[in-house]
Amino acid sequence: MIGKADQIFVLLQHWIMGFFPPAWQAVVGILLGVVAILIVFPTLFALSVLLERKGLGRMQNRYGPNRVGPCGILQPVADAVKALIKEDIVPFKADALVHFIAPLVLVVAVFMGFAVLPVGRNMVLVDMDASLLFFFAMGASTELAVFMAGWSSHNKYSLLGAMRAVAQMISYEVPLLMTTVVVVMISGSLSLVKIVEAQNHFSGIFPHWYVFTPWGLAGFVLFLIASMAETNRSPFDLPEGESEIIAGYFTEYSGFKFALFFLGEYVGMLGIAGLGTTLFLGGWAAPFAFLNWVPSWFWFFAKIMLWICFFIWMRGTMPRLRQDQLMNFAWKFMLPMTLINLMVAALWRFVDEAWLRWAVCWIIVIGAYVAMGRMGMRRKRIAPRRYRYAE
Amino acid sequence: MLGEGILKGLAETAKNFAGSYVSKERLTTVQYPEERIPTSESARVFPFLVYDGPDWEAGLRCVACQICEKECPPKCIYIEKSKDKKPDYVGKLQIYPARFDIDVSVCMSCQICVEVCPFEAIKMDVEFELSTDDRFGGLLRNRQHLAKSNEYYHQIHPTEASEVDARLGEEKAKLEAKAKAAAAAAAAKAAAPAAPAAKPAESTPKPAEGTDKQ
Numbered sequence: 023m024i025g026k027a028d029q030i031f032v033l034l035q036h037w038i039m040g041f042f043p044p045a046w047q048a049v050v051g052i053l054l055g056v057v058a059i060l061i062v063f064p065t066l067f068a069l070s071v072l073l074e075r076k077g078l079g080r081m082q083n084r085y086g087p088n089r090v091g092p093c094g095i096l097q098p099v100a101d102a103v104k105a106l107i108k109e110d111i112v113p114f115k116a117d118a119l120v121h122f123i124a125p126l127v128l129v130v131a132v133f134m135g136f137a138v139l140p141v142g143r144n145m146v147l148v149d150m151d152a153s154l155l156f157f158f159a160m161g162a163s164t165e166l167a168v169f170m171a172g173w174s175s176h177n178k179y180s181l182l183g184a185m186r187a188v189a190q191m192i193s194y195e196v197p198l199l200m201t202t203v204v205v206v207m208i209s210g211s212l213s214l215v216k217i218v219e220a221q222n223h224f225s226g227i228f229p230h231w232y233v234f235t236p237w238g239l240a241g242f243v244l245f246l247i248a249s250m251a252e253t254n255r256s257p258f259d260l261p262e263g264e265s266e267i268i269a270g271y272f273t274e275y276s277g278f279k280f281a282l283f284f285l286g287e288y289v290g291m292l293g294i295a296g297l298g299t300t301l302f303l304g305g306w307a308a309p310f311a312f313l314n315w316v317p318s319w320f321w322f323f324a325k326i327m328l329w330i331c332f333f334i335w336m337r338g339t340m341p342r343l344r345q346d347q348l349m350n351f352a353w354k355f356m357l358p359m360t361l362i363n364l365m366v367a368a369l370w371r372f373v374d375e376a377w378l379r380w381a382v383c384w385i386i387v388i389g390a391y392v393a394m395g396r397m398g399m400r401r402k403r404i405a406p407r408r409y410r411y412a413e
Numbered sequence: 414m415l416g417e418g419i420l421k422g423l424a425e426t427a428k429n430f431a432g433s434y435v436s437k438e439r440l441t442t443v444q445y446p447e448e449r450i451p452t453s454e455s456a457r458v459f460p461f462l463v464y465d466g467p468d469w470e471a472g473l474r475c476v477a478c479q480i481c482e483k484e485c486p487p488k489c490i491y492i493e494k495s496k497d498k499k500p501d502y503v504g505k506l507q508i509y510p511a512r513f514d515i516d517v518s519v520c521m522s523c524q525i526c527v528e529v530c531p532f533e534a535i536k537m538d539v540e541f542e543l544s545t546d547d548r549f550g551g552l553l554r555n556r557q558h559l560a561k562s563n564e565y566y567h568q569i570h571p572t573e574a575s576e577v578d579a580r581l582g583e584e585k586a587k588l589e590a591k592a593k594a595a596a597a598a599a600a601a602k603a604a605a606p607a608a609p610a611a612k613p614a615e616s617t618p619k620p621a622e623g624t625d626k627q
């Protein structure tokens with residue numbers, strides 16, 4: 023049962039396409055999809071910035087912005103106006119061309135990812151067979167943009183920030199990719215549309231999302247952590263650690279270019295949240311069978327906003343990691359866990375006895391987590407030092 | 414166990430988040446233009462000139478001695494001495510500042526001008542909303558802007574102002590007593606026979622010197 027409300031945007035697109043000669047219709051359809059993405063996600067960006075500022079304020083027992091518009095809801099507009107009318111300063115020694123291109127590359131790469139995300143039933147711009155791969159390819163180009171920004175600024179803080187960013191993003195890209203591999207293994211497809219379809223079943227009223235399986239839960243948590251690191255969110259915001267390196271790779275950016283970086287960062291967050299939702303939380307599928315009448319796109323956006331809220335919550339809670347902690351965590355905890363999770367997924371795929379595979383998989387996942395946690399938290403004992411001759 | 418601390422932290426921030434909507438006491442923010450906290454008595458922002466009596470121009474305690482101008486570390490005080498004189502609070506004729514400007518944008522609120530003034534003529538104000546849209550004229554406060562009554566001084570720094578008043582009153586009383594004594598002596602001398610006319614004229618400046626040194 024596909025309601026009118028569910029397909030409203032698809033119908034709208036077809037209706038507008040109807041005004042054009044048949045030869046143009048395909049192009050117009052794509053353009054409409056692009057325009058929709060370019061409207062919807064920046065709007066969500068504004069919303070998440072507002073949520074972030076308000077939410078962080080409340081977590082620190084402050085009010086947050088409450089001056090512009092009722093309850094401060096127009097604050098993003100004020101911020102945008104401010105960013106637009108600020109002077110754009112390019113350092114004298116900077117490589118002007120690269121300095122100019124870097125924010126554009128970032129924003130373009132980040133927006134490209136949305137082309138393959140299914141935001142609702144039949145609502146995907148390009149239904150690729152290898153869309154997951156495409157998404158990661160695009161995600162990896164943001165690293166290039168970040169390094170371009172840091173290198174071209176000709177500033178030691180920018181360069182340090184860019185180096186940290188690249189080191190961090192590359193290290194966390196490995197677990198990020200590995201966690202998605204389990205989903206590919208189980209669903210047997212790299213196509214995000216198929217992955218959502220595979221999760222859109224219900225037993226009674228409960229859905230078959232991958233997060234409700236042992237390997238799915240482990241994968242989800244790992245993906246969540248890796249995605250936070252991938253988008254340079256706190257507690258992994260070393261690349262822009264204000265207290266150490268001013269603003270990292272965008273130290274030398276001001277005005278609209280800075281706003282583009284900001285946009286890129288948040289839209290990247292929305293993108294990775296969308297991917298995580300698609301892979302583990304059933305994408306646009308409703309959380310309960312009886313809620314199937316609610317439009318599918320609503321579920322998708324609700325889920326990614328929840329995801330963003332969680333990011334904000336984490337940012338309000340955690341202090342920034344140190345570089346060595348960050349790397350240790352990536353290579354000594356995340357990577358082994360993802361490898362174990364691959365094994366668990368394989369077991370899940372090939373053991374047929376339902377209760378057995380549930381039990382075995384849970385035991386392995388929890389056991390591995392506890393063991394790795396113990397190992398990771400073990401410290402060298404530091405006893406008070408005794409001076410044998412000085413006493 | 415790994416991750417326990419994170420969960421605890423998340424619970425804490427969630428508590429803050431929810432709590433800040435429920436209890437007002439949690440919110441420490443003062444919504445400034447609408448809400449204000451009263452300034453403390455020891456607050457200091459920018460100097461002002463004290464005057465006694467109803468007329469600010471006549472009552473200015475400042476005698477344009479320019480000590481503060483010399484001592485001000487960033488040199489933001491500009492004084493021009495008057496050509497004529499006016500009586501100060503004990504009635505002695507003194508020069509007064511024809512021009513007394515302080516630059517708000519330069520003053521660093523160090524209070525050194527207050528410390529060095531021998532006439533208790535300059536004190537620190539608690540008024541802090543000194544911003545203006547005229548960044549040249551508006552930030553240079555002239556003596557009319559700076560003049561504030563002694564009552565105002567009592568209002569903002571009650572303890573300090575009473576101390577100052579007590580000290581000034583004491584000195585004034587001392588001077589008056591001295592003047593009286595001198596006058597009595599002069600009268601006695603004048604009463605004495607064959608006193609040269611120059612003598613009493615010489616003895617009168619004495620109390621005046623005293624006023625200078627207070």
Ligand code: SF4
Nearest residue numbers: 485520521523524526
């Ligand atoms: S407070 Fe300090 S800086 Fe300001 S006028 Fe007095 S001496 Fe100068």
Ligand code: SF4
Nearest residue numbers: 475476478479481530
């Ligand atoms: S030190 Fe006092 S009396 Fe002298 S010029 Fe400054 S304010 Fe006036």
